[in-house]
Amino acid sequence: MNFSTGARRLASLACLGAAIVCGSLILAAQNKIAGRPEDHLPSNITPLTAFGERAGWSPDGSRIAFMGKSFGDAFEIDLKTKLVRLLTGHFHHEGFLRVQFLPNGDYFLIGARHFQDIRTTRGRDQEMWVMKADLKSPPVALSQRISEGVAISRKRMKIAWANTHEQVPDALTPGESALYTADVVDQDGTPTLTGRKEILRAHAPECTLEAQDFRNDDHELIYTCYRAPHYADVMGVDLESGKVMTYRKILDEYNEAEGVSPDGSWELIESSRDQGPGRQTASNIDLWKLRLVPNSTDFVRMTYWGNYEGYKASNPVVSPDGQWFAFQSARNDEPAGVGHGIFLYHLKGE
Numbered sequence: 001m002n003f004s005t006g007a008r009r010l011a012s013l014a015c016l017g018a019a020i021v022c023g024s025l026i027l028a029a030q031n032k033i034a035g036r037p038e039d040h041l042p043s044n045i046t047p048l049t050a051f052g053e054r055a056g057w058s059p060d061g062s063r064i065a066f067m068g069k070s071f072g073d074a075f076e077i078d079l080k081t082k083l084v085r086l087l088t089g090h091f092h093h094e095g096f097l098r099v100q101f102l103p104n105g106d107y108f109l110i111g112a113r114h115f116q117d118i119r120t121t122r123g124r125d126q127e128m129w130v131m132k133a134d135l136k137s138p139p140v141a142l143s144q145r146i147s148e149g150v151a152i153s154r155k156r157m158k159i160a161w162a163n164t165h166e167q168v169p170d171a172l173t174p175g176e177s178a179l180y181t182a183d184v185v186d187q188d189g190t191p192t193l194t195g196r197k198e199i200l201r202a203h204a205p206e207c208t209l210e211a212q213d214f215r216n217d218d219h220e221l222i223y224t225c226y227r228a229p230h231y232a233d234v235m236g237v238d239l240e241s242g243k244v245m246t247y248r249k250i251l252d253e254y255n256e257a258e259g260v261s262p263d264g265s266w267e268l269i270e271s272s273r274d275q276g277p278g279r280q281t282a283s284n285i286d287l288w289k290l291r292l293v294p295n296s297t298d299f300v301r302m303t304y305w306g307n308y309e310g311y312k313a314s315n316p317v318v319s320p321d322g323q324w325f326a327f328q329s330a331r332n333d334e335p336a337g338v339g340h341g342i343f344l345y346h347l348k349g350e
Contacts, residue, residue: 032309038329044346045303048326049077049084053339054315055326056100059154061319064326065107066342070335071095071121074109077342087131091138097126097337100152102184106191107131108159109139110146118335123147124166128159130184130191142184142193147177151211153218154262154320157184160199160211160221175204179211179223181239200237200244204228212257215264215292222247222267222292224256230281232256234269234290247296252280258287259317259325266291268302268316268325275306283332285312302345305329315339323348 038047052066052075065076065087072095074087087107088096096111112125126146131139145167151160160181165172172178182196199221202209205228213222219240225233233249234257247267248255254272261267267290275284286306291298305313315337316327324346328339 033307034309037305037308037311037313038341041343046344046346048079048082048342048344050341052342053328053330054098054337055317055328055342056098057317057319057326058101059103059105059320061321064342065099065101067096067099070097070338071111071115071118074099074107087135088139090135093138094121097122098149100150102130102152103155103157105133107133107139108150108152108184110150113141123164126167128161128193140191142191144182144193148210149212151213151221151223153214156218158182158214158218159184160214160223162209162211162223164208172201177202177204177207177209179209179221179237181221199239200242207233213260213267215260220245220264222257222260225249230254232282234267236292245294247292247294248290248299249295254280254282254285255288255290256282256285258315260292261318262320262322264292268318269299270314270316271299271301273299274301282336283312285314285332287313287316287327303327306332316345318347 052068055064055066057064063076063078068075074096075084076087077084094112094115096109098110100108102108109129110126112121115121128142128144128146129139147162147164162177162179164177165174178201179199180196182193185192185194207225210224212224220236220238222236225235232254234247234255236245256270257267258270259268269288269290270285271288272280272284287303289300289302290296303313305311310331312330312332313327314330316325318325324344326342326344329341330339
């Protein structure tokens with residue numbers, strides 16, 4: 001049974017008068033549903049692909065790029081014709097983890113030059129690459145390693161990323177991470193990073209940084225602060241003043257920023273809220289919508305994949321017109337980012 005917020009409140013009230021009733025109601029509220037969420041879709045969610053992960057919208061909203069699998073090939077689907085094409089099949093590579101669009105329509109890829117093993121290659125050796133939209137040549141390396149994902153401006157050829165000691169041991173001490181911004185420019189036909197600027201540093205176990213989204217006309221960067229042992233917080237930093245804002249930081253809750261609205265007023269979050277005690281980790285998440293005001297309490301659940309045993313919804317990204325978001329079906333016993341098909345969520349009227 002899927003217990004609503006009202007049922008949980010009822011359980012809390014019961015606690016005041018009867019410990020036995022309280023315990024049984026809370027246990028029931030944490031029960032998982034057997035079956036597959038894909039077989040019980042609400043009317044505003046539609047399947048797009050039967051495979052794939054880590055979707056990214058094209059600047060005009062007509063296509064979605066996605067990874068076929070981790071350390072695999074990048075693909076693209078035309079949202080009108082539903083035709084899928086392979087993007088990275090015309091050259092040898094060691095497998096990519098992410099694909100996104102730059103504002104000019106070129107593809108931004110994250111992958112390693114050589115594959116050693118999953119942990120080492122993902123944690124230490126990932127680099128940034130740019131591939132021209134015409135696919136006439138292999139991608140060009142930007143000669144910059146990266147930790148996890150990249151933030152890409154919707155308006156400018158501006159990106160932000162994080163590094164940890166693993167990727168740049170000469171620049172950062174063990175447990176230290178930093179956020180950077182730079183511009184992707186064309187120099188004699190070759191994509192190049194210029195104007196690299198360090199924005200913020202942090203230290204584990206209190207915070208390990210990951211860049212996520214630009215907002216406020218690129219004056220602010222939304223980022224995730226991963227907090228030991230297994231929590232995460234939604235934060236922002238003013239790129240001019242360096243002032244840090246806290247948007248959601250709950251002591252025993254996992255909240256990872258994933259996709260910002262075009263106007264920058266809200267962010268989609270991977271959250272462990274509602275998953276119950278012992279499940280407040282990245283493995284037990286659903287998608288929520290957070291209004292971006294300091295210490296926001298405007299937090300609305302969007303998907304219910306986590307109500308099904310073994311499932312989670314993850315990696316949402318908002319369309320350029322703000323009427324849709326794409327996300328993936330995922331399993332809670334697999335690594336972050338692994339997906340099993342892309343879905344579209346209609347936001348009109350939300």
